[in-house]
């Protein structure tokens with residue numbers, strides 16, 4: 339449940355639709371699903387395996403399994419990746435909180451797409467508002483880690499996750515009744531292969547890693563907490579399935595509405611915030627629906643930020659244990675929260691345009707954090723983890739952990755080993771160089 343909570347978040351509902359919209363709809367969806375099966379699933383298993391086998395979070399996992407420090411650098415890169423993701427993820431979580439309050443006051447009542455777009459641009463240029471909502475999100479996440487109430491949140495999300503799914507099904511049903519919704523369905527499900535470029539493939543790969551929380555050690559940490567009898571293969575299949583279902587459902591909600599309301603599908607990060615309020619207004623009990631939906635979205639975001647921050651907090655505690663100034667968990671939570679707040683402040687300053695040197699190469703720090711984490715750091719970390727498990731760990735340990743059913747156990751393990759040894763590393767390098775235009 340916790341792993342699913344980490345995976346299902348803004349990546350599915352906010353990011354997936356706009357990345358799909360910018361990358362051609364149907365063609366993107368097809369490549370995305372292939373990426374989840376070919377890379378997502380084996381890499382989910384890889385991270386959970388590293389965590390479960392070592393019983394350690396990122397900092398201790400590699401050195402425990404290899405009994406030396408040669409892979410220690412990877413834990414540092416994972417920690418940095420977590421910081422970079424948090425630098426923009428908390429900003430988007432802040433947007434959700436803002437829309438939650440807007441739902442309570444019913445502020446978007448009667449607005450059409452154009453005024454909703456204006457409303458969003460107003461929010462994004464409003465430094466104090468964005469900062470306060472994002473800081474609120476950081477503080478809430480820090481409070482969960484501080485009071486160690488992750489278990490409570492997990493129990494809560496056991497009820498709330500199905501509720502979010504039900505809500506999304508209802509919204510999909512409503513959207514499909516809109517005039518012109520079939521154009522959106524066609525856009526999302528009909529693959530136009532002329533739109534398939536190396537950049538689309540890289541975008542799908544990056545989105546797959548981001549959405550499944552692969553390539554920054556969150557799943558290593560969760561693997562370490564996994565009960566002995568829990569099956570890694572089954573857990574991975576369940577998480578990948580649920581995560582993809584939520585993303586596809588988000589697409590089914592957003593795209594028909596995009597076309598029915600006359601919004602540009604390639605709009606960018608503002609896409610869902612322009613379309614969702616208008617959809618919610620069309621639901622029965624629109625006021626309650628809005629409050630319910632944005633609160634569920636906020637909670638889905640927080641279960642993801644918890645897993646992000648947990649990695650960095652555990653890292654800080656463990657690294658400092660070997661120095662003259664060891665940090666206990668509480669001190670680590672404070673240190674990490676302050677660092678994240680500094681990054682969030684830089685990100686928001688760059689979006690609101692001052693100081694101007696925070697806009698680098700014509701892009702805001704928000705764009706940089708987003709693209710760098712999904713399309714560079716996460717694939718490269720995952721690449722290194724695949725090599726680590728495929729080439730540097732004994733095979734029998736893997737066979738033992740990957741399945742509890744004796745019959746298929748060795749079959750799954752054999753396939754898995756070949757995939758992480760050859761397919762995953764070679765394909766990541768190819769997609770990567772291709773997508774960056776370095777190799778055609």
Ligand code: PFF
Nearest residue numbers: 345347348349350549551556
């Ligand atoms: N998978 C999360 C989402 O889709 O919103 C984002 C995320 C969480 C990425 C945790 C990485 C991570 F470690």
